[in-house]
Amino acid sequence: MPPPVAASRDVTSASEHATQPPAVRPDDRVPSTSPAHVAALIRAAVPPLHPGGRPIVAAVAAVAGIVRLATGRGALVGALATAATAAFFRNPSRVPPGRTGVVLSAADGTVASVSEVVPPPELDLPRVPSPRVSVFLSVLDVHVQRIPADGRVLDVRYRPGRFLSADLDKASEENERTAVLLQTVDGARLGVVQIAGLLARRIRCDVTAGDEVAAGETYGLIRFGSRVDTYLPAGSTVTVVVGQRMIGGETVVAALPDVAALPGTGRRPPAAV
DSSP: OOOTTTTOOOOOOOOHHSSSSSOGGGGGGGGGTHHHHHHHHHHSSOOOBBBHHHHHHHHHHHHHHHHHHHHHHHHHHHHHHHHHHHHBBBBBOOOSSSSSSSSEEESEEEEEEEEEEEEOOOGOSSOEEEEEEEHHHHHHSOOOEEEESSSSEEEEEEOOBBOTTTTTTTTTHHHHHHEEEEETTTTEEEEEEEOOSSSOOEEEEOOTTTTTEOOOOOOEEEEESSSEEOOOOOOOOEEEHHHHHEEETTTTEEEOOOGGGGGTTOOOOOOOO
């Protein structure tokens, strides 16, 4: 008799179940104590490093090793420092929700403010008050940034500035930042701004104008405490509140309005019948 098909519904009786051998998964073929199985468990539990953090983690480990060789001490402190640095640059896997017409959080952290403001000039968005969601990243949060919606990068602008504490509202206007202008597959335009903070003095942005991007993809990194602002089209419905925890690439921060009603999209509402 041919083996049962895994995708079929379970319509067999209890007596038939008792006579059938259990299904064998590929992982079950590997002994639980084998090096390959242990390595697979570690890979599943420990997120990979963002490429921008690898040189820094290697430098911390090298300094720890030199101190250990020179003094014969500090092995534990060096190991902890290396592990903490690696944790800061972690890049965990994320699964975006299968929804259209929404904007995802571009960063992990806490919602610092939800407000209606005029977007910064470098974003080239309509100069009218629009919803802005600001997420503050502490040194304990994941510090990679993610694309908030499927679409295309229209422009990337860097602007030098100050290094005020990123939890201040004026940090959005005065701090060093990199702004990314996106157009979604439906034609809506939105902006994501990486903002340096009091300790964050390095911003990395890995996308350029013309890139096709997908929601949840990693596109950048800010080192050591920072802020990420998402500027939404006017008429968007914000779905988060101040103090709410964000998961970059997964948490929905807003629902987009009907693109036909948005200014600057080149579309017009259908004529009344």
